[in-house]
Amino acid sequence: MAVGEFLRARRDRITPEAAGFPVDVRRRRVPGLRREEVASLAGVSVDYYVKLERGLARGVSRSVWEALARALRLNETERAHLWDLIAAETGVIMHREPLPRQRVGPGLRNLLATLDHVPAMVQGRRTDVLASNDLFTVLYAGFTGRNLARFILLDPAAKDLYPDWPEVARSVVAVLRLYAGAHPDDPELTPLVDELAGASDLFHQVWNEHAVIRHADGRKRFRHPVVGELTLNYATFAAAGDPEQTLVMFHADPGSPSADALRLLGSWHASSRTV
Structure with missing residues (x-):
């Protein structure tokens, strides 16, 4: 669920105005973007995006993740972090060698x-x-x-x-x-x-x-x-x-x-x- 938590946290920090949506005077239940707004920016359906926030990250294409990274305005560090989370959750990296003890030469x-x-x-x-x-x-x-x-x-x-x-x-x-x-x-x-x-x-x-x-x-x-x-x-x-x-x-x-x-x-x- 780390991918979904990260997506939600990044969505919460972006205001609709910053994302280019018109000012909405109605009361909003979320501090940042709604799910449907992120889906619209990324070019995916709302249902599809909801599944991603719920942790269903397997089988998602690289192009979709790139579109979401752009929609959520991830910087280079945040984007690399998202790739790490996706790899950990989807099992793309099935095994890692044990980390060797660090020694200063x-x-x-x-x-x-x-x-x-x-x-x-x-x-x-x-x-x-x-x-x-x-x-x-x-x-x-x-x-x-x-x-x-x-x-x-x-x-x-x-x-x-x-x-x-x-x-x-x-x-x-x-x-x-x-x-x-x-x-x-x-x-x-x-x-x-x-x-x-x-x-x-x-x-x-x-x-x-x-x-x-x-x-x-x-x-x-x-x-x-x-x-x-x-x-x-x-x-x-x-x-x-x-x-x-x-x-x-x-x-x-x-x-x-x-x-x-x-x-x-x-x-x-x-x-x-x-x-």
Whole structure:
């Protein structure tokens, strides 16, 4: 039923006006598009579309799914997520090899060690932090575990670290939702999702919204107990040999107060190690 849930969640977010339908002053029972409106945009019958939302995804042609993706205005990330859900439900991929344990190669570890002026880490599946340099460890005050989603959603220290915690929390749920679509058979995923859903109302809400995003670059604000607030840019790079490992590096705008704060954080850490 994951395909149907995703279709409903995407349908709910589109207003009739945005989809090109005339303004209707009558009261609507749904926040977004009606089923018949989606069916009209995709060029299928209402009954056929209703069956798709009810989970009857087998035997549907690629052209119909493409038409629905256009009707629901799915972006590239959401479209890829839909394909993963369809594959999981229809049995097109009947078997997947067990996921091998992720290990950071010596070359990437050496690279991390040389990045002494920028916080950096290697992130793997399920938002696991596989390796990090000293400055990342100092920047992420309070993060003592392995999984970023668990830290952000369940650890009170995360709310102190992120001034924009609700936005950061929603974002990490959407990242995890995208991963779940691609790896529904990951044996370590279900326990993590169950743990987060049972302990975080926000996770439960956002997970059911089926929002998906892929982080490539952006900006993030931090509130550090030593140097105060700083805003850092981040960029991600796929690791050679394992596309599910990404090198994530943070840097400040040159000449900004955040750049000064990051240098101060590095100096503070260096001095604290020599004491």
